[in-house]
Amino acid sequence: MILDAALTEFAQRGFESASIRRIAQRTRLQHPLVTYHFKSKLILWRAVAEHAFEEIKTAWDRQAPPDLELPPIDRVREEYRTFLRFTLMYPDFHHFMLRESHPHNPRLAWLAKNVLSPILNERLLPQIRAAQEAGELPDANPILIHYMLIGMTSVLCSLRDEIAEISGLRTSDPKVEHAYWRLIEQTVFMDRRPKGKKR
Numbered sequence: 001m002i003l004d005a006a007l008t009e010f011a012q013r014g015f016e017s018a019s020i021r022r023i024a025q026r027t028r029l030q031h032p033l034v035t036y037h038f039k040s041k042l043i044l045w046r047a048v049a050e051h052a053f054e055e056i057k058t059a060w061d062r063q064a065p066p067d068l069e070l071p072p073i074d075r076v077r078e079e080y081r082t083f084l085r086f087t088l089m090y091p092d093f094h095h096f097m098l099r100e101s102h103p104h105n106p107r108l109a110w111l112a113k114n115v116l117s118p119i120l121n122e123r124l125l126p127q128i129r130a131a132q133e134a135g136e137l138p139d140a141n142p143i144l145i146h147y148m149l150i151g152m153t154s155v156l157c158s159l160r161d162e163i164a165e166i167s168g169l170r171t172s173d174p175k176v177e178h179a180y181w182r183l184i185e186q187t188v189f190m191d192r193r194p195k196g197k198k199r
Helices: 002-017 020-029 029-036 041-065 073-088 093-101 106-133 143-159 160-167 174-187
Strands: none
Touching: 002 020, 002 041, 002 093, 020 029, 020 041, 020 174, 041 073, 041 093, 041 106, 073 093, 073 106, 073 143, 073 174, 106 143, 143 160, 143 174
């Protein structure tokens, strides 16, 4: 409960303006109870980041279990589709991340070292490279492919209000999510192998 409230507080106000007292008010807990569990705002911020990415990894493992034999392209597809769903379920997560994306930010450096790099280097980039070797993703820098997919799968969350205002589409509508994912399927996950080499 504290972590969820803190995610919203950090997403809406940013680290500097966020307040543990307001986080306590969001949870209807006493301020000292929050500080009992999290001794400082920075400790709480780090706990929020770790918790969010553990939730993402749990969702990945549920959707595409590590011990399940899947072709690399199918694993990439499942994990980024899961990320799309996660951002729609937890829109504050995207804004939490964007708040920290600026130069010389020590929290971004901590996040990159302790959370993002391990996930990328141990899980996502090897899968992207394997799909590239199979001819199923473009021949490009895998990190660029990753961030292209992150951008594509987070845009329904980041621009949801603009999309609703212009088109009336609610990005939380499962039909909209499905239609958008079909676009990603058609533009990114096309079968790129030469004729005669298809599964």
